[in-house]
Amino acid sequence: MSGWMPIWLAAVGLLSVVGWLCWRRCGRRSxxxxxxxxxxxxxxxxxxxxxxxxxxxxxxSADELARGWNMLLQAVTAARKELEELRxxxxxxxxxxxxxxxxxxxLVARMPCGLITVSDDWTITYANAAAERMLHAxxxxxxxxxxxxxxxNDLSPFHPGRGIALDRTFxxxxxxxxxxxxxxxxxxxxxxxxxxxxxxVSQQKAVERERSxxxxxxxxxxRTPLTxxxxxxxxxxxxxxxxxxxxxxxxxxxxxxxxRLSRLVEDILSLSQxxxxxxxxxxxxxxxxxxxxxxxxxxxxxxxxxGVELILSLPAKMPxxxxxxxxxxxxxxxxxxxAVKYTPSRGRVEVRCEDDGQRFRVEVRDTGIGIAPEDxxxxxxxxxxxADERVAQQxxxxxxxxxxxxxxRAHGGTIELRSTPGEGSVFTAILPVGRLAAVRT
Numbered sequence: 001m002s003g004w005m006p007i008w009l010a011a012v013g014l015l016s017v018v019g020w021l022c023w024r025r026c027g028r029r030s031x032x033x034x035x036x037x038x039x040x041x042x043x044x045x046x047x048x049x050x051x052x053x054x055x056x057x058x059x060x061s062a063d064e065l066a067r068g069w070n071m072l073l074q075a076v077t078a079a080r081k082e083l084e085e086l087r088x089x090x091x092x093x094x095x096x097x098x099x100x101x102x103x104x105x106x107l108v109a110r111m112p113c114g115l116i117t118v119s120d121d122w123t124i125t126y127a128n129a130a131a132e133r134m135l136h137a138x139x140x141x142x143x144x145x146x147x148x149x150x151x152x153n154d155l156s157p158f159h160p161g162r163g164i165a166l167d168r169t170f171x172x173x174x175x176x177x178x179x180x181x182x183x184x185x186x187x188x189x190x191x192x193x194x195x196x197x198x199x200x201v202s203q204q205k206a207v208e209r210e211r212s213x214x215x216x217x218x219x220x221x222x223r224t225p226l227t228x229x230x231x232x233x234x235x236x237x238x239x240x241x242x243x244x245x246x247x248x249x250x251x252x253x254x255x256x257x258x259x260r261l262s263r264l265v266e267d268i269l270s271l272s273q274x275x276x277x278x279x280x281x282x283x284x285x286x287x288x289x290x291x292x293x294x295x296x297x298x299x300x301x302x303x304x305x306x307g308v309e310l311i312l313s314l315p316a317k318m319p320x321x322x323x324x325x326x327x328x329x330x331x332x333x334x335x336x337x338x339a340v341k342y343t344p345s346r347g348r349v350e351v352r353c354e355d356d357g358q359r360f361r362v363e364v365r366d367t368g369i370g371i372a373p374e375d376x377x378x379x380x381x382x383x384x385x386x387a388d389e390r391v392a393q394q395x396x397x398x399x400x401x402x403x404x405x406x407x408x409r410a411h412g413g414t415i416e417l418r419s420t421p422g423e424g425s426v427f428t429a430i431l432p433v434g435r436l437a438a439v440r441t
Contacts, residue, residue, distance in 0.1 A: 114179070114198025118160050122147045125193060134200045136174040150174055160194035169201055177202040217383035221264055221397050225257035267399045270330075271382065274406035281324040281410060288353065288360060289318035291325060295332040296351055299340060307345035310336075313352045319360050319433045327407045328431075334400035335364045335415075335427045341394050343368035343424070355433065359413075362429045370421035379417065380405045404429070 114131030116124050127135075127142035135142060135150045148155055152171040166183040177200065184195035232250045241247050273279035296312045303310035339349040347367040354361040371379060375386045383398040385391055405415050412432045419425035 114200075115195070116142065116147070116198065117193045117195050118147055119193055120160055122155060122160060131198050134177075134179050134198050135172065136177070138174075166196070178205055213383065217398065218268065221383075222261065225261050225264075228257045229254050229261075264397055264399075267397065267403055271399060271403050271406060274403070274410055279410065281327065283322055283324060285320050286323045286325045286328060287318075287320055289314060291328060292318075292332065292351065292353060292362065295329055295336060299333065299336045302337065303340045303349065306340055306343070308340050308343050309346075309348045310340065311348065311350040313350060315353060315355065317355065318353060319355045321360055321431055321433055323411050323431065324407075328411070331404040331407050331429055332362065334404045335362075335429065338400060339364050339366035339368065339425070339427070342366070342391070358433055360431045360433050362431075363426060364428075365424065365426045367424040370423055371417070371419040371425055372421050376417055376419060380415070 109128045111128065112130055114134045115126075115128045116131045117126040118124055124142045124145055124147055127137070131137075132142050137145075137150075142150075150173055152173045158166055166181055169178050169180045171178050180199040180201045182197045182199070184197060232253050235241065236247070236250050241250065270279065292314065293312065296310065300310055336349065336351060343349055343366045349364065349366045352363045352365065354363070369388070369390050372386065372388065375388075378384045379386075380401050381398075382402045384402075385398045401415075408415050408429055408431065413430045416428045416430065417425065418428075
């Protein structure tokens, strides 16, 4: 209130002078009662001049002096209100500006895109949280550290400052990752700092590597059957083969390789659709007992040819689940087929089912060669095959387990793996049962 003391003192002084002038001019016609009321009202004003001006109003007098006095009070009240509004407006504006500054600072600090400012010698003067995560700064943060400590590439060809134009991908020293630095135009010559946006492109580079590997594996898998088809077709076209058995063998090879190509293309298309979420599942009630029995019967011939004992163990009750029967059959075929393929002669493959009311589990246990610990995290990747010679000797595309995992995931489940090299593997497909009641097998 100390800031308002000069204004109020001036107002009271003005009131006194005007009152005295009015008394000189109109004193003969104005009753003494008005002057007395003014005096009493003035005497009730607090010493700090903070009282309400309405207490000075003359309510009972209607003479000219009282009206003039009240008009003067109204003018002073209006001036006081205007000054107060100006003060509040200025305060509100300053508060809003401070709020906007805090809001923008918080927004920059929390935005997912990395942002840093660097001085002429690449010293980082500001970095938001995203930039610290992307550069793997650790507990020390980025501020006052050199960007050269984090970038593996040479930064000497680039000079921070006005007019710098940079949009390149750099490898990091602090992690096996890559970031893309994009400069922000800065026309302030006196600033002396450069502003950069950071984007983590590690995942993008991983996708590019995966795409290259995918093309390599597809090309490799397509080349062999196409070569065989071409060779046998050319042999047949020459007409030199007269033996019917040889002709039949050529035709069988061509048909077999054609079927192999068809399965490969179908697996690639199915896997791509499932990964993209574009695959359509024909959902229906699936009798799990019938499904498992059918797949095991279909795989029995392969097991017999390999000399592997194939055992099926079913509980007294098996659930009916909601799913795509044909695609679930693909899952079981791939799991059992792999178990038979990588189990030596006189080995055993056992298929067991369990149901706890919430989850339906199909366990495929074998006594095969097993999977090395370093290979286990990657067995569900597309086209991945172990470097083990025993694996390389068996035909395969490396798509079966990847396709099985995507189908199970599309049904809301997963596949678990336990394996010990030399002792065998256990693949367990887990599917939700839902609220459907179990049925007796």
